[in-house]
Amino acid sequence: MSRPILKLTNVNKSFGPIDVLHDICLEVHAGKVLCLLGDNGAGKSTLIKTLAGVHKPTSGTIEMDGQPVEFTGPRDAASRGIATVHQFGGTFPLMTIGRSFFVGVEPTIGWGPFKIYDRKRANAVAVKAVRDFGITRIDDGDRLVGGLSGGERQSLAIARAVHFGAKVLILDEPTAALGVKQATHVLRIVNEAKKRGLAVVFITHQVMHAMAVGDQFAVLIRGAVAADFAKGERTREEITDLMAGGETMADLEAQIDAAAV
Amino acid sequence: MNNLSIGGLLRRPEAGAFLGLAAVLAFFVVFGSSKFLEPAGAASWLNVAANLGIIAIPVGLLMIAGELDISVGAMIPAGSMTVAILTGHYDLPTWVGILAAVGVGLTIGLINGILVVRTAVPSLIVTLGTLFAVQGLVLGLSVLITGTTSVAITADPISKFLFGQFLGNTFQVIIVWWVLLAAAYIFVIHFSPYGNWIFALGGDKVSARNAGIPTQRLTISLFVVSSVSASFVGMCQAILFNSAQVSAGMTYIFNSIIAVVVGGVLLTGGFGSVVGIFLGTITFAVVNQGIYFTAFDRNWSSLIIGVMLLLAVLMNNTFRQIALTYSPKKK
Numbered sequence: 001m002s003r004p005i006l007k008l009t010n011v012n013k014s015f016g017p018i019d020v021l022h023d024i025c026l027e028v029h030a031g032k033v034l035c036l037l038g039d040n041g042a043g044k045s046t047l048i049k050t051l052a053g054v055h056k057p058t059s060g061t062i063e064m065d066g067q068p069v070e071f072t073g074p075r076d077a078a079s080r081g082i083a084t085v086h087q088f089g090g091t092f093p094l095m096t097i098g099r100s101f102f103v104g105v106e107p108t109i110g111w112g113p114f115k116i117y118d119r120k121r122a123n124a125v126a127v128k129a130v131r132d133f134g135i136t137r138i139d140d141g142d143r144l145v146g147g148l149s150g151g152e153r154q155s156l157a158i159a160r161a162v163h164f165g166a167k168v169l170i171l172d173e174p175t176a177a178l179g180v181k182q183a184t185h186v187l188r189i190v191n192e193a194k195k196r197g198l199a200v201v202f203i204t205h206q207v208m209h210a211m212a213v214g215d216q217f218a219v220l221i222r223g224a225v226a227a228d229f230a231k232g233e234r235t236r237e238e239i240t241d242l243m244a245g246g247e248t249m250a251d252l253e254a255q256i257d258a259a260a261v
Numbered sequence: 262m263n264n265l266s267i268g269g270l271l272r273r274p275e276a277g278a279f280l281g282l283a284a285v286l287a288f289f290v291v292f293g294s295s296k297f298l299e300p301a302g303a304a305s306w307l308n309v310a311a312n313l314g315i316i317a318i319p320v321g322l323l324m325i326a327g328e329l330d331i332s333v334g335a336m337i338p339a340g341s342m343t344v345a346i347l348t349g350h351y352d353l354p355t356w357v358g359i360l361a362a363v364g365v366g367l368t369i370g371l372i373n374g375i376l377v378v379r380t381a382v383p384s385l386i387v388t389l390g391t392l393f394a395v396q397g398l399v400l401g402l403s404v405l406i407t408g409t410t411s412v413a414i415t416a417d418p419i420s421k422f423l424f425g426q427f428l429g430n431t432f433q434v435i436i437v438w439w440v441l442l443a444a445a446y447i448f449v450i451h452f453s454p455y456g457n458w459i460f461a462l463g464g465d466k467v468s469a470r471n472a473g474i475p476t477q478r479l480t481i482s483l484f485v486v487s488s489v490s491a492s493f494v495g496m497c498q499a500i501l502f503n504s505a506q507v508s509a510g511m512t513y514i515f516n517s518i519i520a521v522v523v524g525g526v527l528l529t530g531g532f533g534s535v536v537g538i539f540l541g542t543i544t545f546a547v548v549n550q551g552i553y554f555t556a557f558d559r560n561w562s563s564l565i566i567g568v569m570l571l572l573a574v575l576m577n578n579t580f581r582q583i584a585l586t587y588s589p590k591k592k
Contacts (some may be wrong), residue, residue, distance in 0.1 A: 092468065093464065094527070095460055095461065095464055103458070103472045104473040106457050116452040134489035144585055187306070
């Protein structure tokens with residue numbers, strides 16, 4: 001297997017006396033999707049915040065392209081190509097698609113103090129970037145972001161991260177609030193990002209969505225990696241059981257049935 | 262900027278302000294006379310609009326950025342008393358007084374901005390605090406220094422020409438400042454890349470910061486601009502009327518917010534336009550002054566303004582819905 005673009009070795013994180021992450025070892029490869037599964041409170045968000053430079057690990061190392069790195073903050077991580085897309089994050093409902101896409105890095109024409117925002121170019125680039133990801137319903141960069149569906153907004157945010165040179169894409173529950181069809185949209189985009197050679201970390205608790213795009217899976221339970229396996233090594237039921245903390249769903253169903261009788 | 266279809270116009274933030282102004286103008290032409298559109302009549306509301314407009318635009322920008330500044334009410338007398346005390350009482354050159362007035366605006370703006378950014382206390386409360394603090398400071402210092410609450414001032418001819426003359430005997434020169442400043446704001450907000458930052462800041466502060474926008478510096482700058490603008494207006498008024506009072510300015514707090522909201526700015530931030538605020542200011546001034554050209558008692562003008570504000574907010578909500586065509590739940 002190729003060298004991982006991002007590698008975590010024995011990463012621990014504690015807030016004061018509370019240990020949140022225990023000896024996390026993970027590898028993220030270019031062109032692969034790593035699905036991070038876990039129930040609420042399993043430490044998923046702490047882990048992605050550590051990856052995104054928000055938290056510093058208490059101990060353990062993070063390597064990028066084989067070099068050990070220490071992120072000074074989210075900006076540092078972002079400049080090294082780690083992009084985190086939160087639900088609807090990075091898009092502004094009352095701004096146009098073009099303006100929202102280029103917030104902070106507006107393209108300009110003109111010179112000196114009379115540089116003006118290049119609306120045409122911004123719109124063209126933004127629309128093309130999104131359409132390249134297969135969202136063909138977006139054709140006018142002057143439309144407001146708030147007029148897009150949830151899936152389209154998520155796609156816009158992902159397209160934006162990719163356009164600005166992300167190498168590692170961290171998607172925080174991108175499908176959680178979406179309907180079935182919208183979620184399919186986003187999953188297709190995750191696939192497209194993977195095809196373009198990006199490393200994707202896909203956080204979810206929907207096993208179906210994970211199995212649709214994932215190459216590698218890690219299940220987090222109480223801050224530790226409880227299972228780490230490749231595509232096809234486990235069935236859906238096994239993964240769901242793992243996420244529930246080892247209690248099998250079948251047992252639970254039996255209990256409910258017993259109670260109903 | 263946009264395709265010139267009716268739908269396209271309706272989707273812009275100033276759509277409501279434009280229709281509102283048209284309705285108000287029609288109202289006063291029908292019930293009053295068209296005299297208030299002639300030069301002598303126009304001066305009455307243009308003067309009001311210019312004084313208010315210079316303050317309303319930065320207040321509106323702060324609102325777009327998700328903040329509120331009500332300390333402008335105290336900054337107007339602060340600006341006029343500063344220039345009056347230094348120039349009128351101490352006989353210093355007028356330009357010293359003008360610079361000091363701007364300096365006072367700068368200082369209070371910095372205090373507002375830094376407090377809001379550092380403490381995360383809502384800006385309404387922070388500026389409510391500075392509103393009263395500055396008001397008390399101006400009153401106390403004025404009485405302490407001059408022994409009175411009203412100070413006469415004789416500005417030098419150049420300052421008088423620039424800030425305090427009547428053009429054609431009726432138009433205050435501040436109208437020219439207002440139009441020039443509005444043009445500059447339109448350029449910065451809608452054409453330069455920085456305008457985008459303000460909308461992003463009001464739309465989603467966390468995302469804006471993640472996108473690399475210096476949100477704190479931007480917020481502080483906006484507070485400085487609004488404070489300096491209010492101080493500037495106070496300074497101009499003192500030079501125009503050759504005197505300064507401690508008490509002037511409290512009406513500007515609500516009036517600027519009305520002008521901004523009628524102008525189509527979203528109270529919670531992220532949406533609005535300078536042209537809208539400009540039109541909203543004119544609308545406010547026309548209602549405020551147009552009543553004199555009708556047979557109605559002028560006490561009714563507050564009723565009209567109140568109803569107009571409510572209508573404007575409802576109308577702007579509708580227009581924003583049109584703009585979004587479909588609105589997912591706001592975060």
